[in-house]
Amino acid sequence: MRFITLSLLATLSAPALAADVQQLTAEGAALIPPFQQQLLDTVKAAMQEGGPVKAVEACQLLAPQITAQHSQAPWKVGRTALKLRNPNNAPDAWERQVLEQFAARAAAGEPVMELKHAEIVDGEFRLMKAIPTGEPCLACHGQNLKPELAAVIDQRYPQDQARGFAPGELRGAFTLRRSVENSQ
Numbered sequence: 001m002r003f004i005t006l007s008l009l010a011t012l013s014a015p016a017l018a019a020d021v022q023q024l025t026a027e028g029a030a031l032i033p034p035f036q037q038q039l040l041d042t043v044k045a046a047m048q049e050g051g052p053v054k055a056v057e058a059c060q061l062l063a064p065q066i067t068a069q070h071s072q073a074p075w076k077v078g079r080t081a082l083k084l085r086n087p088n089n090a091p092d093a094w095e096r097q098v099l100e101q102f103a104a105r106a107a108a109g110e111p112v113m114e115l116k117h118a119e120i121v122d123g124e125f126r127l128m129k130a131i132p133t134g135e136p137c138l139a140c141h142g143q144n145l146k147p148e149l150a151a152v153i154d155q156r157y158p159q160d161q162a163r164g165f166a167p168g169e170l171r172g173a174f175t176l177r178r179s180v181e182n183s184q
Contacts (some may be wrong), residue, residue, distance in 0.1 A: 020180070021125070025118040028075065028127040028176040035070040035077055035174065036131075039063060044136065052139040052149045059140075060086070060156050074178040079131070081172030085141075085153070085162035094121055095175055098128045106130075106170050115170070120180055127176040133165040141165045 046058035063079075063086075070077045080091040082099050091099055102115045115130035133141060140149065143164050153160050165171055 021118055021120065024125040024178070024180075025116075025127060028118070028125070028178075029116070029129065031070065031075060031077060031176060032129055032174050035066070038066050038070070040136070042066060047136070047139070052146070053152050056140055056149070056152055056156060064088070075176055076178065077174065077176050079172055080175050081131075081162065082170075083161040083163075083172075085157050085160050087159060089172075091175075094126060095128065095173070099170075099173060102128075102130050102170055102173065112168060112170050115173075123180055124177050125180050128173045130173050131171045133167055133169045133171040135167055137165065137171060138167065141171065 042058055042062050043055045046055040067078055078089065080089050080095050080099065082091070082096070082103065084090060098117045101117065102112075105115055106112050112130050112132035116128065118125070118127040120126070139145075140153070141162050141164075143166065145153070145163060150163075153163075162171075
């Protein structure tokens with residue numbers, strides 16, 4: 001299902017629109033690895049410094065700053081999930097629909113690492129790329145959390161739902177957006 005405003009349809013032909021989406025997809029996808037790497041490096045450093053409890057603290061305090069650093073105009077980047085830890089990362093209606101599609105595609109056997117979706121919605125280019133649960137994620141998002149860690153998570157994130165994952169499962173997604181008008 002594609003959402004394209006009538007004014008955008010009037011200004012772009014189908015081939016031009018497809019080329020725009022392809023170009024913006026490549027541009028947006030290139031922003032994900034450095035964002036992901038900085039998040040991973042931050043959590044790994046905290047784990048080495050003080051274990052999973054320190055990693056939870058670092059994630060809560062530093063992830064929003066890292067997200068802001070990588071949200072350079074005209075792009076806005078973030079993370080979201082169906083099972084949230086941080087309510088500030090709640091998906092909007094479009095993101096929820098894409099996450100549900102990712103979950104269905106993964107359940108049908110499509111590799112989580114390959115799940116990606118891009119489209120133009122209400123004058124914005126939107127891109128999501130799935131995040132599979134990696135081995136390092138399991139200390140804080142896995143099925144067998146240590147009681148002292150669970151207590152820290154409960155204190156910092158009272159509405160946490162982001163537990164019980166197994167390796168390779170859909171953990172969430174990177175989400176990117178920008179105005180289509182800025183890409184012309």
